[in-house]
Amino acid sequence: MSSASTAEAEQVVPERVARTSLAHRLLARPELGSLVGAIAIFIFFLVIAEPFRQTSSMATVLYVSSTIGIMAVPVALLMIGGEFDLSAGVNVTASSLFAAMLSYQLSLNVWLGVLVSLVFALGIGFLNGFLVMTTKIPSFLVTLGTFLMLQGANIAVTKQVSGQVATDNISDMDGFGSARRVFASSFEVGGVSIRVTVLWWLLFVAIGTWILLRTRFGNWIFAVGGNVDSARAVGVPVRQTKIALFMGVGLCAWFMGMHRLFAFNTVQSGEGVGNEFIYIIAAVIGGCLLTGGYGSAIGAAFGALIFGMTNQGIVYAGWEADWFKFFLGIMLLFATVLNMWVRRLAVRR
Amino acid sequence: MTLIQMSNVGKRYGNIVALHDISLRVNAGEITCVLGDNGAGKSTLIKIMSGLHHHDSGEMLVDGEPTRFGSPREALDRGIATVYQDLAVVALMPVWRNFFLGSELRRGPFKVLDIDTMRATTRSELARMGIHLNDVEQPIGQLSGGERQCVAIARAIHFGARVLILDEPTAALGVKQSGVVLKYVAAARDAGLGVVFITHNPHHAYLVGDHFILLNRGRMRLDCKRAEISLDDLTREMAGGDELTALTHELQRT
Ligand SMILES: Nc1ncnc2c1ncn2[C@@H]1O[C@H](COP(=O)(O)OP(=O)(O)OP(=O)(O)O)[C@@H](O)[C@H]1O
Ligand SMILES: [Mg+2]
Numbered sequence: 001m002s003s004a005s006t007a008e009a010e011q012v013v014p015e016r017v018a019r020t021s022l023a024h025r026l027l028a029r030p031e032l033g034s035l036v037g038a039i040a041i042f043i044f045f046l047v048i049a050e051p052f053r054q055t056s057s058m059a060t061v062l063y064v065s066s067t068i069g070i071m072a073v074p075v076a077l078l079m080i081g082g083e084f085d086l087s088a089g090v091n092v093t094a095s096s097l098f099a100a101m102l103s104y105q106l107s108l109n110v111w112l113g114v115l116v117s118l119v120f121a122l123g124i125g126f127l128n129g130f131l132v133m134t135t136k137i138p139s140f141l142v143t144l145g146t147f148l149m150l151q152g153a154n155i156a157v158t159k160q161v162s163g164q165v166a167t168d169n170i171s172d173m174d175g176f177g178s179a180r181r182v183f184a185s186s187f188e189v190g191g192v193s194i195r196v197t198v199l200w201w202l203l204f205v206a207i208g209t210w211i212l213l214r215t216r217f218g219n220w221i222f223a224v225g226g227n228v229d230s231a232r233a234v235g236v237p238v239r240q241t242k243i244a245l246f247m248g249v250g251l252c253a254w255f256m257g258m259h260r261l262f263a264f265n266t267v268q269s270g271e272g273v274g275n276e277f278i279y280i281i282a283a284v285i286g287g288c289l290l291t292g293g294y295g296s297a298i299g300a301a302f303g304a305l306i307f308g309m310t311n312q313g314i315v316y317a318g319w320e321a322d323w324f325k326f327f328l329g330i331m332l333l334f335a336t337v338l339n340m341w342v343r344r345l346a347v348r349r
Numbered sequence: 350m351t352l353i354q355m356s357n358v359g360k361r362y363g364n365i366v367a368l369h370d371i372s373l374r375v376n377a378g379e380i381t382c383v384l385g386d387n388g389a390g391k392s393t394l395i396k397i398m399s400g401l402h403h404h405d406s407g408e409m410l411v412d413g414e415p416t417r418f419g420s421p422r423e424a425l426d427r428g429i430a431t432v433y434q435d436l437a438v439v440a441l442m443p444v445w446r447n448f449f450l451g452s453e454l455r456r457g458p459f460k461v462l463d464i465d466t467m468r469a470t471t472r473s474e475l476a477r478m479g480i481h482l483n484d485v486e487q488p489i490g491q492l493s494g495g496e497r498q499c500v501a502i503a504r505a506i507h508f509g510a511r512v513l514i515l516d517e518p519t520a521a522l523g524v525k526q527s528g529v530v531l532k533y534v535a536a537a538r539d540a541g542l543g544v545v546f547i548t549h550n551p552h553h554a555y556l557v558g559d560h561f562i563l564l565n566r567g568r569m570r571l572d573c574k575r576a577e578i579s580l581d582d583l584t585r586e587m588a589g590g591d592e593l594t595a596l597t598h599e600l601q602r603t
Contacts, residue, residue: 214461216453219442223450226439233401233433234451235422293441 030287031299033338037285037331038302038309045313052316055192062194065308066201068282069301070256071275073208074248076283076300080212081245082225082292083139085128087146088249089275094150095121096257096267097158100167110175118254124150125250129243151273158269171265184263197259201301204252208297221245226293281328282307285335306331350377352512352543353398353429358407360393367393368567371407375512375543380534382554383547384587385564391547394564395514398545399431400424430505431514438497440490444482445471447489448504474503478533495526502533506540513537514545519553531557551587555580563587
């Protein structure tokens with residue numbers, strides 16, 4: 001019975017429609033380029049840098065990658081939705097400063113500071129989204145504005161409140177131990193110590209991928225980034241979608257901020273500047289289109305992994321660490337060209 | 350049955366009068382063609398019906414009630430679906446995601462997308478319109494212009510549109526593809542929808558239209574039923590009546 005119906009189904013397919021090959025399908029995936037790149041870089045450092053081969057080095061690479069990767073997920077989603085957030089890097093610092101100072105100055109349980117700073121970080125995200133949608137000014141400019149504001153306020157407020165450029169140590173305050181376990185602990189796997197952010201990173205990538213591919217909201221993200229007018233015309237709530245994406249960046253910035261706070265007990269107020277570009281680079285290497293409408297969370301994870309491997313690999317290879325940025329630049333150019341080429345192959349009939 | 354009625358509707362963009370004193374009816378099971386030159390106000394007229402713009406004067410009745418849509422979603426919820434020439438689809442998204450965009454099917458407690466059903470429905474709905482895709486996963490940008498229009502029309506019909514508004518659906522299409530689209534326009538009418546068909550092309554309009562409205566610089570220049578006008582007259586009116594005769598003389602080779 002079932003074979004009869006498949007035979008029937010095959011008959012109505014006209015001859016002109018060529019079968020899409022598996023290779024063609026693979027090429028159409030946005031993360032393919034970054035997967036190939038990640039494997040190549042992995043093998044490269046494996047061959048040239050002896051210390052890179054140790055499992056503890058791998059754990060360090062994963063940790064460094066996770067600190068970028070957790071932010072690269074919402075940044076990639078936002079880019080697929082057609083917007084940028086240049087305030088993402090300093091928002092990480094702002095939320096950790098906020099939590100640290102609030103808890104310390106009012107002698108609160110740190111969890112209270114943690115929760116209030118979540119509201120704060122989401123508020124920054126909301127403000128970015130609200131301003132972009134209301135003024136219709138490109139997000140590049142709006143978030144450049146909030147970036148500068150936060151960068152200045154981070155240092156100024158910290159100096160004002162604690163009399164120095166870093167916050168006071170909060171490690172002996174109530175709730176610190178449990179917060180540290182959540183945001184900044186380690187666990188052992190086969191004798192190797194792995195940072196908990198690696199697990200969080202995997203979870204965030206999984207959630208990001210699930211949202212993009214399996215939920216209605218994900219459909220809307222692709223649509224508002226791909227063609228905002230037609231999305232609006234078929235009834236997609238463009239404004240809410242984009243504001244939610246900015247708030248997603250705020251959420252993860254808060255998470256990373258909490259990690260930094262509980263990993264180091266104190267926060268340097270000038271930190272985080274420049275990281276916004278690293279997140280964007282990870283997303284672009286991972287196959288996100290700068291113009292929006294195309295990309296993946298998994299790709300952004302590979303992008304972050306490439307960042308982590310190169311960052312550490314150069315050290316393990318014994319090279320001057322200053323070469324890192326140089327390499328990152330090459331990789332970005334290479335990835336962009338590769339992605340463009342792959343996409344052209346995929347869209348060609 | 351009258352689905353949409355406009356009486357003396359006007360619309361200005363700043364000090365540009367885009368529409369002035371427009372009255373028309375959209376009836377179920379009829380194709381109302383709106384013709385006119387570039388900038389005549391055709392798109393503006395349908396954007397009022399589809400909830401993208403508001404009228405400044407006059408009245409729009411939907412099912413007899415005075416109406417002002419706050420968003421395209423509200424118009425869609427009242428069964429008014431619009432297919433734009435340029436805004437019909439999101440090119441990089443798969444065909445099935447485009448088909449269900451804004452009206453996604455979800456299932457289960459976590460409200461995940463019901464992808465299998467959506468794929469199968471897309472495939473069967475398109476097959477009903479004579480478009481056979483073996484891969485509804487391909488980006489819709491890979492389809493031809495006519496196929497994309499058909500997907501957008503099929504989508505509108507599938508989601509229970511009672512009024513189907515088409516803004517120049519045949520403008521960028523070749524003869525054959527225009528024919529395909531026109532067949533679906535007629536099929537939508539036969540299914541009982543009220544169709545508003547905007548076009549530059551009097552031949553296309555006359556092939557399917559029941560009612561013709563000609564706009565000229567935001568004003569109604571002609572409003573008549575099919576029985577009251579011939580294709581030649583329609584073409585002449587469109588080209589500006591006597592202006593065409595003058596143009597014919599001007600261009601005549603000696
Ligand atoms: N958003 C807008 N702001 C200002 N003026 C506008 C706007 N949209 C349209 N107009 C003006 O209103 C007039 C009518 O435009 P409309 O797009 O409705 O014409 P049309 O009949 O659809 O033309 P075409 O055949 O070229 O599509 C034109 O003069 C146009 O310049
Ligand atoms: Mg128009």
